[in-house]
Every structure is written in structure tokens, then in C-alpha cells.
Amino acid sequence: MTEPIINHRAARRGKPGLHALIVGVSRYPHLPDEEENSDSANLKMRQLSSSAVAAYKVYQWLVKWQNHLEVPLTTCRLLLSPSPVELKNEPTLKGLASPATLDNFREFVKAWREDARSSNRNMTLFYFAGHGVQRVRGDHVILLEDFDENEDPILQHAVDTTALIDGMAPIEGKPDIARTQLYFLDACRITPALFATYEQTPTAPLWDSKKKSPGEEFTAVLFYATGPGREAYGIKGEQTLFSKALIACLDGGAGYEDDNQLDDQGRPQWFVTTNSINNALEYYIRRVNQEINTLQTQMFRTSGLGPAVVLHRLNGPPEVDITLRIVPSAALDFARVEVLNDSGVPIWDLSIPLCPHPYFARLAAGHYQVGAKIDPAKPQYKDYKVRRMYVSPPEKKWIIKVDG
Amino acid sequence: MLLFDNRAELRGKPAAHALIFGISSYRYLTSSEMQSFGIYYNSSGAITGYRIYQWLIDNQRRLAIPLATCRLLLSPSAREIEAQPELKGLTVPCTLDDFLLSTNEWRTDAQTNRDNLTLFYFAGNGFELGKSNPVMMLQDFGSGVGPMLRSSVAVNNLFYGMGPTSRQPDIARTQLYFIDTDRAIPKKEFSSFELMNTTAVFDAEPLGIDDRNAAVFYASTAGGVAYALEGSATLFSMALLRCLDGKAAVPGEVGPEGSVRWYVSTTSLVGGLMDTLNELNREAGAHQTFEVGGQVRNSIIRYLDEPPPVDVLIEIHPVEALPVSHVEVRNEEGTIVLKPAVPLDPHPYRVELPGGYYTLSVKIDPPHPSFADAHTRVRLATPPRAVWKVRVIS
Numbered sequence: 001m002t003e004p005i006i007n008h009r010a011a012r013r014g015k016p017g018l019h020a021l022i023v024g025v026s027r028y029p030h031l032p033d034e035e036e037n038s039d040s041a042n043l044k045m046r047q048l049s050s051s052a053v054a055a056y057k058v059y060q061w062l063v064k065w066q067n068h069l070e071v072p073l074t075t076c077r078l079l080l081s082p083s084p085v086e087l088k089n090e091p092t093l094k095g096l097a098s099p100a101t102l103d104n105f106r107e108f109v110k111a112w113r114e115d116a117r118s119s120n121r122n123m124t125l126f127y128f129a130g131h132g133v134q135r136v137r138g139d140h141v142i143l144l145e146d147f148d149e150n151e152d153p154i155l156q157h158a159v160d161t162t163a164l165i166d167g168m169a170p171i172e173g174k175p176d177i178a179r180t181q182l183y184f185l186d187a188c189r190i191t192p193a194l195f196a197t198y199e200q201t202p203t204a205p206l207w208d209s210k211k212k213s214p215g216e217e218f219t220a221v222l223f224y225a226t227g228p229g230r231e232a233y234g235i236k237g238e239q240t241l242f243s244k245a246l247i248a249c250l251d252g253g254a255g256y257e258d259d260n261q262l263d264d265q266g267r268p269q270w271f272v273t274t275n276s277i278n279n280a281l282e283y284y285i286r287r288v289n290q291e292i293n294t295l296q297t298q299m300f301r302t303s304g305l306g307p308a309v310v311l312h313r314l315n316g317p318p319e320v321d322i323t324l325r326i327v328p329s330a331a332l333d334f335a336r337v338e339v340l341n342d343s344g345v346p347i348w349d350l351s352i353p354l355c356p357h358p359y360f361a362r363l364a365a366g367h368y369q370v371g372a373k374i375d376p377a378k379p380q381y382k383d384y385k386v387r388r389m390y391v392s393p394p395e396k397k398w399i400i401k402v403d404g
Numbered sequence: 405m406l407l408f409d410n411r412a413e414l415r416g417k418p419a420a421h422a423l424i425f426g427i428s429s430y431r432y433l434t435s436s437e438m439q440s441f442g443i444y445y446n447s448s449g450a451i452t453g454y455r456i457y458q459w460l461i462d463n464q465r466r467l468a469i470p471l472a473t474c475r476l477l478l479s480p481s482a483r484e485i486e487a488q489p490e491l492k493g494l495t496v497p498c499t500l501d502d503f504l505l506s507t508n509e510w511r512t513d514a515q516t517n518r519d520n521l522t523l524f525y526f527a528g529n530g531f532e533l534g535k536s537n538p539v540m541m542l543q544d545f546g547s548g549v550g551p552m553l554r555s556s557v558a559v560n561n562l563f564y565g566m567g568p569t570s571r572q573p574d575i576a577r578t579q580l581y582f583i584d585t586d587r588a589i590p591k592k593e594f595s596s597f598e599l600m601n602t603t604a605v606f607d608a609e610p611l612g613i614d615d616r617n618a619a620v621f622y623a624s625t626a627g628g629v630a631y632a633l634e635g636s637a638t639l640f641s642m643a644l645l646r647c648l649d650g651k652a653a654v655p656g657e658v659g660p661e662g663s664v665r666w667y668v669s670t671t672s673l674v675g676g677l678m679d680t681l682n683e684l685n686r687e688a689g690a691h692q693t694f695e696v697g698g699q700v701r702n703s704i705i706r707y708l709d710e711p712p713p714v715d716v717l718i719e720i721h722p723v724e725a726l727p728v729s730h731v732e733v734r735n736e737e738g739t740i741v742l743k744p745a746v747p748l749d750p751h752p753y754r755v756e757l758p759g760g761y762y763t764l765s766v767k768i769d770p771p772h773p774s775f776a777d778a779h780t781r782v783r784l785a786t787p788p789r790a791v792w793k794v795r796v797i798s
Contacts, residue, residue: 134611136608136611137560137564137567137608137611137614138560138564162536166535166536169535191611196610209535211589212535212589212626212627213627216627217625217626217627217628217693218625219625219695227613227614227615227616227699228567228611228613228614228699229611229612229613229614229615230613230615259783259790259791259792259793260791260793262721262793262795265795266721266778266779266793266794266795266797268793275671275674275675278671278674278700278702279671279675279702282701282702299615299701300701301699301700301701302699302700302701303696303697303698303699303700304695304696304697305674305695305696305700306625306674306678306693306694306695306696307678307693307694308675308678342781342782367761367781367782367784387658387736388736388761388782389658390655390761390782390784396657397657398658399657399658
């Protein structure tokens with residue numbers, strides 16, 4: 001059974017569509033429990049507790065925004081292997097999707113490719129959250145539910161993402177396939193020490209590697225949750241850091257204003273593109289890290305960027321994080337900050353002293369005027385002349401310098 | 405050839421180290437052999453390398469990390485020397501041995517400080533050996549000695565050899581690669597081989613954490629062609645230099661004094677390259693698109709001394725309103741910088757303005773039942789082009 005959980009093929013027949021495959025694996029029955037204090041595992045891996053929810057949230061996002069996508073959602077396939085804590089926190093996951101075993105993955109991925117082949121104007125989206133490893137430089141292997149480190153071959157229930165992506169290229173005799181492909185790989189990229197004892201660690205084959213069709217260009221943009229050799233993290237029972245940051249970007253945190261495209265009111269429209277996600281992801285990963293008060297340093301990496309690919313249109317200007325700081329802070333008791341909108345109307349009523357300091361708030365993206373008056377006048381300080389500030393995602397820092 | 409050396413002055417400080425190859429003269433390749441690889445006569449590799457070198461020298465103090473070394477290896481064609489006589493004195497062999505020697509010296513410099521920046525530019529011939537396996541061809545490629553691909557180098561081998569390992573823990577963490585070659589897949593020539601080996605530049609060392617910000621800008625996508633203007637530079641290098649000179653500049657945060665410093669970064673370059681390349685595509689009748697691989701994360705490449713010039717297009721909608729639409733553009737100080745005659749001619753109206761904030765207003769005069777004044781809006785003019793559309797429907 002490889003039918004998509006969302007299927008708008010009939011309505012979209014003959015038109016380009018987005019075909020999504022979303023996979024989230026937290027339950028690895030052959031790995032120790034997350035809390036188990038066991039060193040028996042050679043790879044030091046345990047079951048996970050946030051990957052299935054992460055995948056589910058990405059799925060929910062697609063459903064919610066399907067009418068705003070540049071290429072409308074036509075099919076979405078979902079494979080989930082949730083952990084008990086995720087099932088408790090998110091009961092909807094129970095029975096929602098087939099488990100993310102190798103057999104299911106293979107069937108789903110082939111069916112997904114067939115959909116992608118219906119037109120070269122299609123777009124595809126692949127999201128995987130779960131365990132991942134790196135065997136050699138440049139590769140990335142994702143582990144499916146039935147992965148068992150005691151098996152031989154050890155990676156027989158794992159898939160090489162390079163083979164996955166290569167198999168999605170236009171090939172001789174079959175040049176029609178989605179020419180825009182997005183991959184979000186939300187998994188570790190560590191190289192377990194055990195791998196040094198192997199000469200070769202073959203993964204499960206997905207398909208034959210056929211020759212790429214010469215002269216047929218296609219774009220595959222890869223967003224990795226982390227850098228080579230690094231771990232990716234999750235919030236227990238909730239979702240992964242990367243998925244949280246990614247969804248914040250998709251919800252508008254990576255908004256990009258296009259003055260060239262106006263809405264009915266004559267206002268520029270806002271979009272999210274591959275390049276704008278790349279620009280904003282680092283900020284949101286840092287912010288999520290701060291929110292959950294962790295010192296984990298997760299860093300994303302991107303590959304395959306080029307001309308911006310528009311993913312979807314936003315409803316309006318997105319909200320942007322603003323940090324306002326008075327310099328020097330000794331002037332706080334005298335500095336009255338004014339923030340006016342595009343029409344000159346005050347939008348913040350900030351009392352003296354500015355509290356908390358630095359002042360943190362969110363504002364709709366757009367143009368503002370910011371100034372500060374020293375009240376009462378002090379010889380060591382001066383007014384900060386009203387200046388225009390353009391607020392655009394992901395964040396803006398306003399430094400109001402009033403020392404004389 | 406180490407043409408620029410400022411290591412003594414920058415000792416102990418983060419520094420930029422550049423390595424540039426420009427190869428147009430291939431000793432053993434005839435044009436028919438090139439065609440069998442799916443590539444064409446390269447008429448501009450050396451000029452391109454030289455222009456990149458010139459730009460680096462001219463802008464060494466504006467780089468985010470000051471330039472410490474620049475190695476330049478150029479093998480120009482006779483036609484290039486004719487067009488750019490300075491190349492004659494800069495001509496050196498660009499064989500495999502020269503490549504190995506200069507990349508190893510360059511890597512040694514890169515290893516001195518993790519805050520270093522490296523820049524690698526290769527303009528010459530190349531092809532795609534397999535999926536995601538671009539290859540650069542050196543001057544002595546095709547000598548007939550050794551395997552067929554001797555004196556060609558895989559970009560991936562170079563890239564991974566520059567990664568942080570226990571042997572080079574302090575290697576530059578910001579690295580920029582520009583591979584300005586074709587990436588055609590030479591199907592016919594290679595189909596009779598089971599395995600073909602390029603020459604390794606570096607050994608593969610044990611894997612570790614690779615925390616580099618390392619972007620690889622390819623002048624073409626896999627299977628694609630990189631174009632050049634005969635006797636001049638490649639389209640990609642021209643687009644790149646235009647972008648670095650301001651077409652890909654973005655404004656930084658407003659500083660404490662209220663000033664904005666414009667800069668070009670890896671991600672702004674990704675954003676600006678296509679528009680600029682498309683301009684050149686139109687001029688040259690070419691169709692070229694670029695791709696960025698590696699591990700992209702934002703890093704500032706250079707700062708600008710002043711706001712970059714921006715092409716601004718003003719469009720009034722509907723066009724029937726043009727005879728009564730009075731356009732006015734004011735700068736941040738409130739000074740009128742543009743008040744074109746009515747009706748706007750030509751339409752869309754094109755003007756070059758320094759990057760920055762402007763207030764655009766359109767008044768309908770005399771009043772007209774179908775049209776209304778446009779809401780005065782602040783616009784930010786950023787390169788390469790700002791299109792300001794205004795609706796005046798009542």
C-alpha cells in the first residue's frame with residue numbers, strides 16, 4: 001500500500017504538482033531505549049523520541065499551506081515510526097501512517113518517483129528525521145526502523161542519500177521528472193568509530209544507478225540539519241531542533257519581499273524561497289537552542305543552491321524579532337524611544353527606563369522610523385535622530401547610540 | 405607563482421589566501437579531442453584568471469579578511485596574449501605537478517589560522533565524470549602517458565583535502581571555491597571504460613567534524629556549459645566580479661551612528677548571481693546557470709566603501725494613468741532625488757540610485773475618477789535591480 005495520505009492527482013491532472021515524501025523514525029526496536037544505561041551498543045545509538053513528531057509537523061505544515069505553494073501540493077506520502085512518548089504527547093500519530101521500515105521506504109520512494117516523473121515541471125520535497133551516519137566524506141546514510149547494528153551487513157536497513165538523490169535525476173530514456181527537488185535531511189552525520197574496522201559498509205540498494213541524461217539540468221537543494229561529523233538534536237517527545245527552526249522559517253521567518261509582485265492592494269507580496277530559508281535557518285536554529293536552554297551547537301549546512309526556488313507565498317508581511325538596545329545603558333533613565341510605522345503613527349509606547357533592556361519584541365516586516373529623545377536634556381547625551389529602519393526576517397538589531 | 409605576499413605584515417592574524425588558475429593553452433588537446441569530451445575550445449581561461457587576480461589585489465583592503473597571499477598560474481593562448489599583453493609576463497606552466505605544488509603550498513598557508521579565509525578559482529576546461537563529480541583539466545591533460553584522466557583533478561578531492569582533520573586542526577574555516585568550467589558528461593569517450601581515475605591532490609584522512617563554511621560555486625550545473633566572450637573573460641567571472649563590486653551587496657545592520665555598511669556575502673552572492681548572469685546571458689545570447697555546492701553558510705566576503713548603485717525601475721499601473729501620474733522620489737534626508745516629467749517616458753522608467761531608503765509617492769493631477777494617489781511608501785533600493793510597481797486605481 002503506497003497510496004499517498006494526500007492525493008490531489010485527479011484535480012491536478014496535466015498540471016505541475018508538488019510530490020512530498022516525509023519520513024520520521026523514532027522507534028528503533030533493535031536499539032536500546034533512550035534512557036537505558038547500556039554500553040553494549042557498539043554504535044552508541046539509542047531509540048529517539050522526537051523524529052516522528054518532527055516529520056508529522058512538517059506534514060501538518062504542508063497540509064496547512066498547500067493552497068499557498070508555488071507548485072500546488074498533489075501527493076504527500078508519510079512514513080512514521082513514533083516512540084511511546086511521542087504517541088502519548090501526540091495521539092494522532094497512532095495508526096496515521098505506515099511504519100518507516102526499509103520495505104515500506106523502498107515501496108514509497110519508488111511510488112513517489114513515479115509521481116515525480118509525471119512532469120518535469122513538478123517539484124518534490126523529501127524530509128527525513130531519524131538516525132543518520134556518515135561512512136566516508138561526502139556521504140550521508142539514513143537509518144530506517146528495522147536497523148540493527150548486530151546484523152551483517154550492518155547497514156542493510158539503511159539508505160545512502162546520494163543514491164536516493166541520484167535515482168531522482170533525469171535519466172536517458174526518461175528525462176521527465178521534477179526538475180526542482182528539495183531534500184531536508186534531519187539526522188546526525190557522525191562517523192561511528194566502529195566503521196573504521198570495516199573496509200566497506202554497503203547500504204540497502206534502492207534502485208539501479210542509471211546514466212544521467214546529458215544536457216538535462218535539474219536542481220536538487222539539500223538542507224542538512226547539521227555539518228559533517230556532527231550530531232543533530234531533538235526535544236524529547238516534541239520535535240527536532242532543525243524541524244522547529246525549519247517550520248519557523250517556512251511560517252514566515254524566512255520571508256522575502258518581492259517589490260515586483262503586488263497584491264490587490266498594491267502592496268508587495270512576501271515569499272519563502274530556498275535561498276531565503278538558507279539565510280534564515282541559522283538564526284532560528286540559534287533561537288531554538290536558546291529557547292530550550294541548551295548548549296548544543298547544531299549547525300545546518302546547505303548544498304545545491306542556485307537561482308532561488310519559490311516555495312510558497314505568505315499571507316502578508318511576516319513577524320520579525322527586534323532587539324532594541326540603548327548605548328550607553330547609563331542613559332536608560334533619560335532616553336525616550338519612539339518607533340513609528342510607515343505612516344508616521346507611533347506603534348510602541350515605551351516608558352522610561354526601557355524595560356527590559358535590551359528590549360525585545362516582534363514587529364511585522366516593513367519600514368519603520370526609530371528615534372530617541374533625551375528627556376530631560378543631559379549634557380553627556382544627545383538625541384538619536386529619527387531614522388528609517390527596514391525590518392525584514394529573520395531578525396533586526398536596533399542600536400540607539402545617545403552618548404555625546 | 406606567488407605573486408602577492410603580505411604574510412609578514414599579517415603574521416598571527418586571520419588572513420586570506422588565494423589560489424587562481426587560468427588555463428587556455430592545453431598542450432596535447434586538439435579541438436576534435438576536446439569535442440569528444442563534450443567541451444569546446446577555451447578562449448578565455450587565462451584572461452579570466454588574471455581579472456580575478458586584479459580584482460583581489462585592487463580590493464585587498466576591502467575583504468572581510470585581509471589578503472595575505474595570492475598565487476596565480478596562467479597559461480594563456482596566443483590570442484589572449486594578443487588581447488591582453490600583460491599575460492605574457494605572467495605565463496607559467498599549469499601542469500599537474502604545478503597544480504600539486506601550488507595547492508600544497510596554499511594549503512600550508514591556510515593551515516595557520518582557523519579564522520583564515522581561502523579562495524580558489526579555476527578557469528579552464530572541465531567535465532563531469534559522474535553524478536556530482538566535476539573534474540578540472542590541467543595543461544598536460546591528454547599526454548597519452550598513464551591513464552586517460554591523468555592530469556585531471558576531481559573538485560571533491562580538493563574540497564575534502566582542505567577539510568579540518570587532526571593533521572590540520574587550524575585550517576581556514578571559511579573557504580570559497582569557484583569552478584569556472586563546463587560540466588558536460590563525455591558519454592561517448594568514456595563508455596568503453598569500467599573505471600577511470602583522476603589524479604588525487606590530497607590523501608583522504610580520517611573523518612572528523614567538518615565545521616567549515618565552504619561554498620563551491622560552479623559556473624554551470626551538471627551537464628551544462630560555461631560560456632565566455634571570445635578574447636575576453638568567462639560570463640561567470642564577469643557576473644561574479646559585478647556581484648562582488650556591488651550587484652550582490654546587501655545592507656548590514658544600522659550601526660550605532662545610524663550608518664549602514666554594505667557588504668557582499670556568500671548568501672548574497674548566491675542571491676545576486678543569477679540576475680547578473682542573466683544580463684550577460686542576454687547580451688551574449690547564452691543560456692548559463694550556476695550551482696552552489698559544498699557546505700554553504702553565510703560569511704561576509706567584502707565590504708563596500710559606499711552604497712552600491714542600483715538600477716531602479718518605476719512602473720505605474722495601469723498605464724492609462726501615466727498622463728496624470730506625478731512621480732516623486734525622496735531620499736532619507738527628505739531631498740527630492742527624482743521628479744521625472746509627466747508622462748513617464750520611457751515606461752517603465754529606469755534610473756540609477758545609490759542603494760538605500762527612498763520615499764516614493766505618486767500623485768494624480770489633475771484628479772481623475774478612475775485613479776487615486778498612491779500611498780506614499782518607503783522603498784529600499786538594493787542591487788542588482790529594484791522594481792517599484794505602483795498601483796493608482798481608485
